[in-house]
Amino acid sequence: MWKRDDAAKPNAPAGQGPAPAQHSPAPLTAEPTSRPAPTGDTQRGQERTVVNIGKSVVIKGELNGSEDLTIEGQVEGKIELRQNVLTIGANARIKAQVFAKSVIILGEVTGNVSASEKVDIRDNGSVDGDIAAPRVAIAEGAHFRGSIDMQKGGAAKSDTKAPAATASTQSSSQQTPAAAGANR
Amino acid sequence: MLSDILRWGGKRPGQPDPPGDAPAARGGDTLVSSKALPKFLSAIAHQSETPVLIDLGPVIGANVSFFGEQLGCKLFIEDLFADYDRHARAGTLDELAGTLDKRFRHEDSSVDGILCWDVFDYLPKAAAQALARQIVRMLRPGGSVMGFFCSTAAPVKAPFTKYEIADDKTLRHRPHAGIGGAKHVLLNRDIIKMFDGLIVADSFLLKSNTREILLKRRS
Numbered sequence: 001m002w003k004r005d006d007a008a009k010p011n012a013p014a015g016q017g018p019a020p021a022q023h024s025p026a027p028l029t030a031e032p033t034s035r036p037a038p039t040g041d042t043q044r045g046q047e048r049t050v051v052n053i054g055k056s057v058v059i060k061g062e063l064n065g066s067e068d069l070t071i072e073g074q075v076e077g078k079i080e081l082r083q084n085v086l087t088i089g090a091n092a093r094i095k096a097q098v099f100a101k102s103v104i105i106l107g108e109v110t111g112n113v114s115a116s117e118k119v120d121i122r123d124n125g126s127v128d129g130d131i132a133a134p135r136v137a138i139a140e141g142a143h144f145r146g147s148i149d150m151q152k153g154g155a156a157k158s159d160t161k162a163p164a165a166t167a168s169t170q171s172s173s174q175q176t177p178a179a180a181g182a183n184r
Numbered sequence: 185m186l187s188d189i190l191r192w193g194g195k196r197p198g199q200p201d202p203p204g205d206a207p208a209a210r211g212g213d214t215l216v217s218s219k220a221l222p223k224f225l226s227a228i229a230h231q232s233e234t235p236v237l238i239d240l241g242p243v244i245g246a247n248v249s250f251f252g253e254q255l256g257c258k259l260f261i262e263d264l265f266a267d268y269d270r271h272a273r274a275g276t277l278d279e280l281a282g283t284l285d286k287r288f289r290h291e292d293s294s295v296d297g298i299l300c301w302d303v304f305d306y307l308p309k310a311a312a313q314a315l316a317r318q319i320v321r322m323l324r325p326g327g328s329v330m331g332f333f334c335s336t337a338a339p340v341k342a343p344f345t346k347y348e349i350a351d352d353k354t355l356r357h358r359p360h361a362g363i364g365g366a367k368h369v370l371l372n373r374d375i376i377k378m379f380d381g382l383i384v385a386d387s388f389l390l391k392s393n394t395r396e397i398l399l400k401r402r403s
Binding site: 134140146147148149 | 243
C-alpha cells in the first residue's frame with residue numbers, strides 16, 4: 001500500500017515541484033542497479049573467500065593466488081599466497097616450497113615453508129624442511145624435521161615487515177611452573 | 185584426627201620420593217629446576233644477536249616458542265632420540281656411530297649453542313665419541329653446549345625423557361614415547377676427554393644425581 005502511493009506520487013504531482021519527485025525516483029533507479037551489487041557486497045562482506053583443492057586433485061607446477069586456500073590434494077612445485085592463509089589439510093601431500101602470510105599444516109609437507117606471520121603445525125601435521133616465520137607453533141604429536149628460523153628480520157624475508165620474534169604453541173605445555181621457586 | 189592432619193601435610197608411608205628436585209608433579213610430568221639452563225641461555229644471548237642453536241632432542245612446541253621469544257634464533261631440530269629409537273628397534277645400534285659422522289649438514293664453527301639434554305647417557309661409546317667430535321666441529325668459538333649426564337647406570341632399559349623448558353630456570357620432565365635404552369655413566373674425565381677442544385665452564389650435581397654440564401669453546 002505505502003509503496004503504491006509512493007510510486008504513484010512522481011507521476012501525479014508532476015507539476016507540483018521537483019523536491020518530492022527527486023526523492024521517489026532515487027530508490028527506484030537504485031533498485032535495478034543494485035541487483036548485481038549484492039553479489040559484490042557479499043564478496044566484500046566475506047572479505048576472504050576460501051578456495052578448496054580437493055583430495056583427488058594433483059597439481060604439478062606453480063600455484064599462485066590472492067585468496068585463502070585449503071589444500072586436501074597433492075601439490076608438487078611451488079605455492080605462493082603471500083597475502084593469504086594457506087591451510088594444508090589432513091589429507092594433503094605437499095612437496096613444494098611454500099610462501100604465504102600464514103600457514104596451517106595438518107597434512108604432510110616436504111619442502112621449505114616461509115610465512116610472514118605464522119606457521120602452525122597442528123597435531124598429526126608433518127613437515128620435513130626448513131621453516132622461516134616470526135611465529136611458529138608446533139602441537140604435540142606433530143612431526144618436524146629441519147630448522148626453524150625465527151631470527152628478527154630473517155624470518156619475514158618473503159614479506160616487508162620483520163615483526164618481533166614472538167612464538168606461540170598449541171601444546172598443552174605452556175603452563176607456567178607455579179612451584180618452580182620451591183626447587184632446591 | 186591428629187594423624188589425619190599430619191598425613192595431609194606429610195609423606196605417607198610407602199610413598200616414593202619425588203624424583204630429583206621435583207617440587208610438583210602433574211600427570212606424568214615433573215618440574216625440575218636447572219642450574220645450567222640459565223647460564224646456557226645467558227651465554228647464547230651474549231654470543232650473538234641472531235644465534236644458531238641445535239636441539240638434539242625431540243621437537244617440543246614450548247621450547248621452540250621459548251627460543252623464539254627469548255633469543256629470536258635459528259633453531260635446528262636434530263632428534264637423535266628418534267635415530268636411536270629407530271636403530272634400537274632394528275637392532276642396529278652399532279651402526280649409529282657411522283651415521284652420526286654424516287648426519288649434520290652444518291659447516292665448521294657455525295653454531296652458537298647445542299642442547300644435548302641426556303642423549304650421551306644412551307649412546308654406545310663409539311656413537312658418543314662420534315657425536316662429540318661433530319659437536320666440537322660445529323661449535324663456534326665462544327659457543328656453548330649443555331648436557332645432562334647420569335651418575336647411576338641403568339644397564340637394561342631406562343625410558344627417554346622429554347625436556348620442556350617451563351621457564352629460564354625450570355625444566356618440565358615429560359615421558360617420551362620412545363623405547364628407551366640402557367644408560368651408561370660417563371665419568372667427568374671421560375667427558376672432558378671426549379669433548380677435546382672444549383672446556384667445562386660449569387658443572388652442577390643435582391639432588392637426582394644428574395650432572396648438568398656446560399661446555400664452552402674458547403673464543
